[in-house]
Amino acid sequence: MTPLLAHIRRLVSSWLPVPAGACCTAGIRAPREELHWANSGGPRSRIVTTPLVSRLLSGGSASLGLNPGKAYGIDPAPSDGDWRSLVRTLLAKAGFNTAEQAWHAWRDELPEDTAMVIDCDDPKSREDNGSPRANLIAALVLGRCCGALFSPERPIIWSDRRLSRHVRLVNCDAESFTQDDHE
């Protein structure tokens, strides 16, 4: 330490508050230089973060047999926020009385197997063209999506919450998922 710096330090030290006794023990603040920051109100540590991203459902994993399938969503959203009315109108225009009737008629275009569901907020991820037919198909699928599960065995339930989702179905191949590395 140069004489000039030592002088400045002595000057500044006289302005700083005297450290509290409890914080002045050698165990807590061993380096003498740090004593000057004790009880001064300044942070002594900070939270740091690092991204943690590994998306096997949306990105797929060939080795674990996770295969992302089609995305479904109703687009555009109804201006009045009434998703159910929108879908019922689509159903009626398509000539169906019930959702189950529509499912039965269009079952060739609908997923047959149980799948996992992930939300995909990016509308660009959808492959359909947003036509009334595509929207009704999306409504039928969304009606059978409950949380992270799509099951064709479940009843079609249309709620605003369900219908407002944009989802992608992900198939899981059981044997690949549990396959050993040495097989």
Place this chain on the structure above:
Amino acid sequence: MKKRKQKQSPQDQPDAKAQTPVIRLDGFPDLPRLLPPGWLRSLGVYGYDEVEDLILTALVTGDPLLLVGKAGTGKTFLLNSLSEALGLEHRHYNASLIAFDDLVGFPYPEEGGASIRYIQTPATVWQAESVLIDELSRCKPEHQNRLFSLVHERRIQGLDLPNLRYRWAAMNPCEAEDGDEFYDGSVALDQALADRFALLIEVPDWDAMTEDDRSLVADARGIGAISVDGIGLVRAVEEGRRRFENAPDRLHEAALTYASAVATQLLKPSVRLSPRRVRLLSRNLVASTLVSGGVPGRDGFYNTLARSLPQPGWGVRVEDSVLRGAHATAWDLLTRGQESRWLSAVLSESRLAKRCTELLANAPSPDVAAMAIRQSLVQLPKPEAAILALALLPVIKQRPDDFGQESLAAVVETAAPVLEVQSEAKWRLRDGLEPQANPHPTLTACAAVLEGLPPRRRTRATQLFYHCIAHELPIDHPEALERTLDETIRAAKPFTSRTNKP
């Protein structure tokens, strides 16, 4: 029910029991049947397939057996053939003609006149190993009382019969006094005597036999042939006794629970079972289960129950519907208890791989499996719940009918966030330290574990570690956690094939 020269091998017979779906309790050791189905055919006895396990049961327990049936249905033939095949010193008495001296011999005073001895003849009972009292229902009441101690205590005139192993009796029905089935002179047994027979088996008549069996019974060839033990009957009885003496406590408990419940249920329609009868029923259930394979079965328990009632001995018929109702209630009680025990055992299993196998392999029903899965996912620490969900996911998704939609939903809800991590790891750094030089401590420890793993295993472990770190779940020992994940996935793997159903 006659004897033929050319006896059929039991293996040649259609195995009707094997084709019938059997509902059984889980968790009991599977033992081989003592004898193959149709074993009585090897003794030239046909049409008894339905009751042959219970006849073998009586041989195993050595408890008194009473056959009830119409004239000419082969009761006497069956019991005499059994004694021949077992190589027993046998006595066959006709109770309607018997004089008590025939049983004990002629009495004479010993020298000094202090006691009485009996002159033994080939017909006296003293050296007998098996006794058949035929036409028991035609016996004079005073003789019934004397036979009582023979049946009940293996004693006569107050003296032990140490060689006597089997006490058998046969009689015609005594219930229908107003029709063709009336047997003149066949009177109801004293209830106390009837209650001493552990098994009272009503034997089948012509109308209950198949065409093939009728032909075999009607064929006169072979009458008078000696019955020999060509199928290992002696060995099977010895093995049965060994099993019976070492019967597991759990089997005794199941039989006791069932027998007590049946007795209680039968009180309502006024069908009384004495406490001794409940104990005999319990013994019969244990022995018949061990005879037929070691695992209690719903149909097997019913058959044993139906043949353990003393009422046919005094001419009372218990309605089949009444008996089936009591049986259904008792069996439900037994299986409910089993479900509860299974659930408790699964939820207290701390080894995750073992718990996974138990859930997938041994659940008593889809409902209970679903309950165990949902409770496990809630009860386990979150990292372990995530592991269990990852392991169960492929199997349950493949077979939702076996585990229920609700358990599938619960598993998916837990597994999906593990497979899709988009978050950040947070940690606290002292001022002046650089994150690059001082990375997330848990992440660093996990990375060290991941480094040495093969690709698939690493992918699965990465997801688990990332999920835990993103949700700030504690990972005290990353290596142990990864090992648990791998073991649990391996435990689930055999069940991913559709051929392996629980």
